[in-house]
Amino acid sequence: MHAPMTAPRTIVAASEMPTTVAGRDGILVDRVSVTYPNGLTAVRDASFALDPGTICALVGVNGSGKSTLFKAIMGFVRPSVGRVRLAGLPVETALKRNIVAYVPQSEDVDWNFPVLVEDVVMMGRYGHMNLFRIASREDRRKVDEALERVGMTAFRKRQIGELSGGQKKRVFLARALAQEGRIILLDEPFTGVDVTTEAAIVALLRELRDAGQVMLVSTHDLGSVPDYCDQVVLLDRTVLAAGPTAAVFTRANLERTFGGALRNFSLGGPALHEDAERRSLTVLTDDERPLVFYGDSARDDSETRG
Numbered sequence: 075m076h077a078p079m080t081a082p083r084t085i086v087a088a089s090e091m092p093t094t095v096a097g098r099d100g101i102l103v104d105r106v107s108v109t110y111p112n113g114l115t116a117v118r119d120a121s122f123a124l125d126p127g128t129i130c131a132l133v134g135v136n137g138s139g140k141s142t143l144f145k146a147i148m149g150f151v152r153p154s155v156g157r158v159r160l161a162g163l164p165v166e167t168a169l170k171r172n173i174v175a176y177v178p179q180s181e182d183v184d185w186n187f188p189v190l191v192e193d194v195v196m197m198g199r200y201g202h203m204n205l206f207r208i209a210s211r212e213d214r215r216k217v218d219e220a221l222e223r224v225g226m227t228a229f230r231k232r233q234i235g236e237l238s239g240g241q242k243k244r245v246f247l248a249r250a251l252a253q254e255g256r257i258i259l260l261d262e263p264f265t266g267v268d269v270t271t272e273a274a275i276v277a278l279l280r281e282l283r284d285a286g287q288v289m290l291v292s293t294h295d296l297g298s299v300p301d302y303c304d305q306v307v308l309l310d311r312t313v314l315a316a317g318p319t320a321a322v323f324t325r326a327n328l329e330r331t332f333g334g335a336l337r338n339f340s341l342g343g344p345a346l347h348e349d350a351e352r353r354s355l356t357v358l359t360d361d362e363r364p365l366v367f368y369g370d371s372a373r374d375d376s377e378t379r380g
């Protein structure tokens with residue numbers, strides 16, 4: 075059972091935190107704004123800091139700027155204002171040192187590209203290779219290990235485009251594992267994934283967290299956030315709230331984040347099933363797995379899932 079939710083509290087902006095503590099070895103997003111060439115400011119004055127050994131959910135409606143923030147962290151777009159530090163380094167340096175791994179959204183990948191599963195995972199090793207990209211025994215061992223960890227060894231000679239959605243996600247996760255980045259960004263890793271695969275991915279993320287990695291996970295799967303995320307960043311073109319899940323992932327904050335996009339079912343009164351206690355039940359849903367609140371506490375219903 076997840077710890078009861080507490081009242082939302084004021085979150086200290088990353089820029090006000092001493093960089094020697096928060097985000098020093100993890101992710102520091104400090105007053106970042108991103109303006110696209112068409113003049114649209116997709117993210118304004120966003121700040122948060124994540125230390126190693128953290129899984130953080132990035133939550134917001136479609137168009138709230140999640141992918142833009144990922145692109146800024148990956149160096150695909152340059153902030154017009156503010157700075158990103160990865161393990162204390164500027165983005166370009168962190169990328170050169172192979173510190174950041176990225177698991178893309180399925181839509182961002184060309185699945186017709188003829189490439190084998192094991193080749194995709196080997197791409198995670200490219201940064202460790204010399205100019206000629208000749209895989210060493212160590213590189214091959216890391217690829218074998220990564221495929222094994224995600225349960226895709228039997229599929230290694232298959233074309234990536236022939237796999238199911240969940241299998242593709244596992245392969246890209248294996249690529250991130252093979253890369254051995256200390257920072258992993260996952261863009262909607264659970265979209266189109268069955269509950270068994272989701273549970274396997276979550277178990278792997280927990281292992282990585284326990285090994286000291288820091289993960290930022292963009293997700294619409296609200297119901298599972300309290301199960302495995304230590305921290306949450308709520309985004310709506312700017313950071314509405316950021317911090318420990320128990321403090322930030324509250325009904326009030328979610329309603330503020332999602333506004334009319336959130337479907338809210340409230341049931342009051344009658345006892346549920348064999349539960350004798352009468353209490354109110356609220357179900358909040360974005361577009362994937364719903365989040366259930368009993369009174370003001372989010373219920374961890376992981377035991378009821380496959």
Ligand SMILES: Nc1ncnc2c1ncn2[C@@H]1O[C@H](COP(=O)(O)OP(=O)(O)OP(=O)(O)O)[C@@H](O)[C@H]1O
Binds near residue numbers: 116136
């Ligand atoms: N290259 C671009 N040029 C101009 N505007 C863009 C560009 N990319 C995204 N946008 C706009 O920036 C805003 C934020 O988009 P972004 O893709 O970051 O949202 P998101 O939170 O990732 O959405 P989703 O949940 O749908 O993936 C949107 O209004 C989008 O139309």
